[in-house]
Amino acid sequence: MRQGLEGKSAFITGAGGGIGRGIAEQLAANGAKVMIAEINEQTGQATADALCQAGFEAQFAPVDIRSEADIEAGVAAHLARYGGLDILVNNAGANQHFDASKMTVDEWEHSMSLNLRGAWLCCKHALPIMAAQNAGVIVSIASVHATMTAYNFFPYNVAKSGLLGLTRSLALDWGQHNIRAVAVSPGWVRTQPAVEHFEQADDPAAEEQRVRDLHPLKRIGEPKNIGDLVAFLASDEASYITGTEIVIDGGISARYAG
Numbered sequence: 001m002r003q004g005l006e007g008k009s010a011f012i013t014g015a016g017g018g019i020g021r022g023i024a025e026q027l028a029a030n031g032a033k034v035m036i037a038e039i040n041e042q043t044g045q046a047t048a049d050a051l052c053q054a055g056f057e058a059q060f061a062p063v064d065i066r067s068e069a070d071i072e073a074g075v076a077a078h079l080a081r082y083g084g085l086d087i088l089v090n091n092a093g094a095n096q097h098f099d100a101s102k103m104t105v106d107e108w109e110h111s112m113s114l115n116l117r118g119a120w121l122c123c124k125h126a127l128p129i130m131a132a133q134n135a136g137v138i139v140s141i142a143s144v145h146a147t148m149t150a151y152n153f154f155p156y157n158v159a160k161s162g163l164l165g166l167t168r169s170l171a172l173d174w175g176q177h178n179i180r181a182v183a184v185s186p187g188w189v190r191t192q193p194a195v196e197h198f199e200q201a202d203d204p205a206a207e208e209q210r211v212r213d214l215h216p217l218k219r220i221g222e223p224k225n226i227g228d229l230v231a232f233l234a235s236d237e238a239s240y241i242t243g244t245e246i247v248i249d250g251g252i253s254a255r256y257a258g
């Protein structure tokens with residue numbers, strides 16, 4: 001089903017690759033004008049170019065979500081180009097694995113600035129624009145690790161849990177301005193970190209098969225799957241969905257590990 005996003009614009013962090021690019025492609029395919037807010041200039045520009053070549057409206061903004069100045073400049077570029085901001089997708093983030101008894105404060109700050117604080121800072125600069133429009137949607141890409149976790153996923157899972165709290169607070173405090181906030185929690189998705197995980201195994205094919213078999217659907221997700229969900233959540237068809245988390249994981253979290 002095509003979601004009618006014509007006339008809307010979306011600011012997507014980490015959209016130069018992986019899930020973020022999948023989201024940008026699906027939002028654009030459904031009619032939205034997109035801003036590729038990305039730390040990697042090469043992949044960010046390449047994604048914007050590819051979307052423009054496909055006939056969509058897209059622009060690259062150099063944004064490191066750990067920097068409030070970058071976010072301010074990126075949002076200002078978005079406003080100048082598109083004249084409003086309808087959809088914010090907090091996607092940029094990365095898995096981190098630390099020993100809680102050895103992690104330094106600097107390492108903690110770095111992890112939180114990437115996986116939690118950056119999302120709040122993007123909201124901070126998007127919310128006044130959305131409130132003035134009396135409309136807006138904020139989708140934050142959390143993870144199945146937000147509500148369950150695996151060994152050695154500290155403090156990635158802490159930050160992802162924080163995104164659920166952020167989503168609930170935004171929904172409550174900004175709902176009166178017709179702003180919706182939703183968290184999307186993927187399980188395994190075939191992006192560079194997943195591919196690297198398989199490649200580091202002694203037998204990559206066997207490891208990929210093992211992971212596939214953990215899923216009731218016997219496959220891992222693709223970035224397009226997440227993009228399709230975000231396009232729906234951003235659309236008017238999802239206008240009564242806010243303050244909640246949607247899990248998209250091929251059923252893996254329905255499975256009892258024992």
Ligand SMILES: NC(=O)c1ccc[n+]([C@@H]2O[C@H](COP(=O)([O-])OP(=O)(O)OC[C@H]3O[C@@H](n4cnc5c(N)ncnc54)[C@H](O)[C@@H]3O)[C@@H](O)[C@H]2O)c1
Binds near residue numbers: 014091142188
């Ligand atoms: N792939 C999965 O299996 C999976 C599962 C659950 C959740 N997630 C979440 O989805 C999001 C995207 O993950 P992915 O698998 O696509 O990762 P990825 O590494 O393939 O892509 C991440 C993108 O974010 C960009 N980025 C990194 N740091 C940034 C920064 N400081 N500022 C702006 N951009 C930055 C990268 O350059 C890259 O383009 C992350 O938040 C991740 O935690 C991924």
